Amino acid sequence: MSSSDLLSRVEAAKRAVLGQTELLHREFGRAESKWKYDGSRVTAIDVAISEGIFRELAAQFPHDQYFSEELSETGAPLPVTARFSWVLDPIDGTNNFALGFVHCAIALALCENGEPVYGVVYDLSRSKLMHGGPGFGMFDGDRPARVSTAALTKETLIGFHSPFEKSLLPMASGVLGQFKIRGLGSATLHLAYVAAGLLDGCVDFNVKIWDLAAAIPLVRAAGGEVHFLNGEQLPLRVFDLKMKRIVYVAGSAVMCARLRELMKI
Known part of the structure; x- marks a missing residue:
């Protein structure tokens, strides 16, 4: 085509x-x-x-x-x-x-x-x-808009939803202790706000592909990255309402590397 x-x-x-x-x-x-x-x-x-x-x-x-x-x-x-x-x-x-x-x-x-x-x-x-x-x-x-490339400090804003599976809480604790947290109740907006430079990064443990699919190309177009931490999700081969929850981080390359370090990934 x-x-x-x-x-x-x-x-x-x-x-x-x-x-x-x-x-x-x-x-x-x-x-x-x-x-x-x-x-x-x-x-x-x-x-x-x-x-x-x-x-x-x-x-x-x-x-x-x-x-x-x-x-x-x-x-x-x-x-x-x-x-x-x-x-x-x-x-x-x-x-x-x-x-x-x-x-x-x-x-x-x-x-x-x-x-x-x-x-x-x-x-x-x-x-x-x-x-x-x-x-x-x-x-x-x-x-x-572009993804934020500001230096990472204690004033850095991270979109964050707490893990549904409590076994993942140790992964979350490093992020919680390092940055300022915003939990909006919308995974799409967390990721889209990263693309718009309104949030410096985001972390989620509970999402499905339909929560992210529209915002992923926004982040990529804005110079950012999305890292899946529990198995690659794309390209989409099947649409499954019963799919497992996705764990991911997003932001600039520096932000993603720092989030993965804090989560020991």
Whole structure:
């Protein structure tokens, strides 16, 4: 396929996400919650955004594959077979969204041969679209952005979620004792804020690929790195709702090296 095939998808992705932002804002803090088999929260707005975005994209690109945390019809792993596929988290930070905390986002990734090549993240808290990918640059709204390369000090800000598995707490302790910590309740925003230079780095122990897919190309486009610490996750070969939790660090090359050192990885 020519570059026009990629460019047309990039523009369609931005339009599709922006088309759902009015619904996201209108139902913020109001949507009724339900609980899924894994104990995570879901609202009707998660489903509506998934359906709306994929309906619009599929009308233009019917041969692409579409994967969402909320729309899979089977619990079985789904193989990634198309050249272009899409990975969507319709509301990353559903707990925040339902309870009225502003840190939540729509996160849509365009993948080529299983590799995220462009990400679109709508940040409700700032009413801002973050988007980009390698070769395109990274944009925080209209502002070109880069990963922070500031010297690491005790004032360095790290996005951080505590480990779900308590056996991983020793890995976390070194980071907690070294830097200032921010826990926003949205893994997508942690990683996207690294790309935008708002956070210096981030660490997470609990995420799935749909939490990260849209923000990974943002970080890469902004000159940063994402290191998976419990097994390589990309290129995506299957979409599996029951996948194991991912442990990763992100930031500049210097930041990633320091985080791995502190975590003894």
